[in-house]
Amino acid sequence: MEEQAVEVEVPSYFLCPITLDVMRDPVTLPTGITYDRHAIHRWLRLADGATSATCPLTKLPVAPDCEPTPNHTLHRLIHSWCARNPAAAVDSIERISTPPVSANLGPLVSRLADPKKPERETLAALREIRDVAGESEPGRELVAAFPGAADALFAVLVSTSASSEADMALDAISSLRLAEPCLVRAVDRDGMALVDALVSMLQRDADAVSRARAAMLLADVTACMAPSRASSLPEQVFVEAVRLLRDNDGGASTAAIKAALRVLAGATSYGRNRIKAAQAGAVAALVEVLLDVVEGGRRRAWCELALCALDRLCGCAEGRAALVAHAAGVAAVGEMVVGTSAAASGKAVRVLRSVARHAATAEVVREMVATGAVTKLCAVAVSPETQERTKERARETLRMHAVAWRSSPCIHPNRYPC
Incomplete structure (x- = not known):
């Protein structure tokens, strides 16, 4: 007769009250209740910015930056129980087989914050x-929520002159996927020094992974800057963003190029930055x-960002002059008027309207017809699927040079809507 296996129940005090899973790293709040560290840190982080959080079980107030006390005794009991009951705790053994590293974060963060530490010790901590x-x-959640960890990483990134330390700090920051409030605090604290540090990393021609991380963080940082700072970014920001775009067929990754587009689309909402970007060859x-999108049909997600940046750059004379001077500028934008998303089509129409209003020499007017841009404006102006605002902008553009375009042999008179 086969012996029936006896089901072993996991002791209730081994389970985190929040997740109801066996605790990997039990810690105790000042209220006396023990939780798994990553779960209680997430709970407290949700209260960040409030005057106080509460203990999930007792509802007693707890400071959001409270650092719970490691419960080493309970951790040893859980590990011992899992070792004695492998059949009942396969998942639990896997969860706690690695010793908790959270208790070491405090000394590691302190080591980063000490400017007198040798480079090798800083690198080891990073x-x-x-x-x-x-x-x-x-x-990831543990480090992101640990008090002072993100600040220490940003401090290393800004202050170090050693490329190895900067790369390691950037690697760690990228792993954390920090929320916007944390980035805002870093920008408020470090200001343009953070932007300068990221630009320096892009200038070093590091490997593709490091460049992509620097570009993505630069895009995030500039996006959450206060207007007073974002409106006066250094010229080198735009030089490096343009260099990433031009490296499309070289070593730049898709993530790096998208980040460069985000930088240009966001920063050019300010007038002074438009001139800097235009002078950098943006x-x-x-x-x-845009030509890459037209020819290859790839990376269509880039289209809206590129058109957003072009629309803003055409808000200055330098940007419009650069667009009409490009042999394929008008044609590339014209191709985006139809067959793209509503947002992309709207931006393309805005760009053509800026050109027609402020840069329309006789040659440019003929080019808009020859490249098919006028025909596409006509199609958008009468399409029932086009947003009303985009329709009106297309009609406005067509009315500006109606005499020249209506008489063109390239435009069928029955299709001209104005």
């Missing part, structure tokens, strides 16, 4: 923090992005 953040989702680089 490596350990990066490994914790990269090993699992709980590890218009020609953006036209090449």
